[in-house]
Amino acid sequence: xxxxxxxxxxxxxxxxxxxxxxxxxxxxxxxxxxxxxxxxxxxxxxxxxxxxxxxxxxxxxxxxxxxxxxxxxxxxxxxxxxxxxxxxxxxxxxxxxxxxxxxxxxxxxxxxxxxxxxxxxxxxxxxx
Numbered sequence: 487x488x489x490x491x492x493x494x495x496x497x498x499x500x501x502x503x504x505x506x507x508x509x510x511x512x513x514x515x516x517x518x519x520x521x522x523x524x525x526x527x528x529x530x531x532x533x534x535x536x537x538x539x540x541x542x543x544x545x546x547x548x549x550x551x552x553x554x555x556x557x558x559x560x561x562x563x564x565x566x567x568x569x570x571x572x573x574x575x576x577x578x579x580x581x582x583x584x585x586x587x588x589x590x591x592x593x594x595x596x597x598x599x600x601x602x603x604x605x606x607x608x609x610x611x612x613x614x
Contacts, residue, residue, distance in 0.1 A: 499613035505538060507609035511602040512541035515594050527553065528590075543591060556587030 512533030530545040561581035562568045570577045 496613060500610070501538075503609040503613045504606075507606040508539070508541055509533070509535070510605045510609070511598070512543060514601050514605065515543050515591075515598045543594075552585060553588050554591055555589075557585045559583040 512535075515531075515533070527545065527547050527550060530547045530550065531543055532546070534542045534544050536542050559582055560568075562579075567578045567580060568582065570579070
């Protein structure tokens with residue numbers, strides 16, 4: 487016979503356990519990137535809760551998307567130049583070529599997959 491009171495507890499506690507596992511997993515992915523690479527970009531990743539069932543790993547650095555996905559080359563408008571600071575040195579150019587994608591988020595997710603499975607197993611085991 488099924489214990490209805492235990493089932494009631496499971497119905498209430500299971501979504502909480504899954505949400506907690508998602509939060510811990512998002513933190514794990516963000517942490518994985520920080521450990522795998524060094525620098526300001528790696529340190530900028532933070533998990534952000536979007537809804538009860540969704541987390542977003544985001545960077546506070548505006549250039550993160552261009553490193554993850556690459557970018558097209560571009561040129562300055564006529565009569566203008568592009569200005570960059572590289573290693574403290576100011577550089578001027580009329581144009582720059584495309585930048586190849588250097589995916590890091592997907593690699594971090596792949597690296598953290600086993601840990602994510604463990605997190606979910608542990609959190610659900612607490613209530614099941």
